Amino acid sequence: MFDLFDDMPRPDIDWQPAWLAxxxxxxxxxxxxAEVEWKQDVMRTPAGMVAFPRLTAWQGDPEAIYVYSGIRNVPGAWTPAVLELRRAAxxxxxxxxxxxxINRYRNGVDSMGWHADKERELGPEPVIASVSLGVTRVFQFQHVKTRVVHTLELSHGSLLIMRGLTQREWRHRVPKAPKVLGxxxxxxxxxxxxxDSVV
Ligand SMILES: O=C(O)CCC(=O)C(=O)O
Ligand SMILES: [Fe+2]
Incomplete structure (x- = not known):
């Protein structure tokens, strides 16, 4: 994926395009x-409340509470297929x-803007395992300092592991792709x- 001989910065990732059959x-x-309870989150903007361009769900162990937009979010219970994927990850x-x-991009109009996953609950060098199912979507990393961009195509059944300084030194996004119907x-x-348990 990356040119071996360039000296561009690169994110600390492990990318397995054909991870699942x-x-x-x-x-x-x-x-x-079918098994996940999907939510349509909204965000407050100067122009009023706006729906997120995707559906979402959180699942986790009961103690895995995170604070998001000032709200304490208690995760839903693990459902069977999600738990199976967790074990494999x-x-x-x-x-x-x-x-x-869990994010559900209903078609190419759904998206996720530039961000890094660096909430305090995730710790300084989080390992995040990202599993993709369904239609292929472009995923981009941008180096915060140099603005260098790396583009991946996250295909059906792929696994992307992000670790180390990836969240501190890079942001990532899933840009809109209006031609994608799936x-x-x-x-x-x-x-x-x-x-509460962070000392
Ligand atoms: O859909 C993706 O591949 C990215 C999701 C993401 O960045 C996130 O959930 O924080
Ligand atoms: Fe993210």
Missing amino acids: DDVARALQTQVV ERASGVTFNSVL ERINLTFRVITPR
Whole structure:
């Protein structure tokens, strides 16, 4: 993916495009869509309340509470297909996850803007395992200082592990792709240390 001989900065990632067999991934996608309780979150903007351009869900162990937009969010219970994916992501990464953010991009108009996952609950060098199911979408990293951009195509059944300084030195996004008609599910498995227990 990267030119071996350039000296561009690069994120600390492990990218496995064909992590799950196609049919296994297809079956898990159908199960996840059906078993997850999807939410339409809204954000406050100067122009009023605006719907997020995607549906979301959080699942996790009961203690994996995180504060988001000033609200304490208690995760929903693990559902079977999500738990199966969590176990597989744990085997692949060697990390035990206690929560997952699930995003459902209904088509190419849905998206996620530039951000880094660096909430205090995630710790200084979080390992995040990102599983993609469904239609391929472009995913970009941008180096915060140099503005260098790396582009990946997150395909059906792929696994992207982000670790080390990736969240501190880079931001990432899923840009809008209006020509894409199909749906994509992304699950980012995380380790959350609740604020109360951070010393
Ligand atoms: O959908 C994706 O691939 C990215 C999701 C993401 O960045 C996040 O959940 O924080
Ligand atoms: Fe993210």
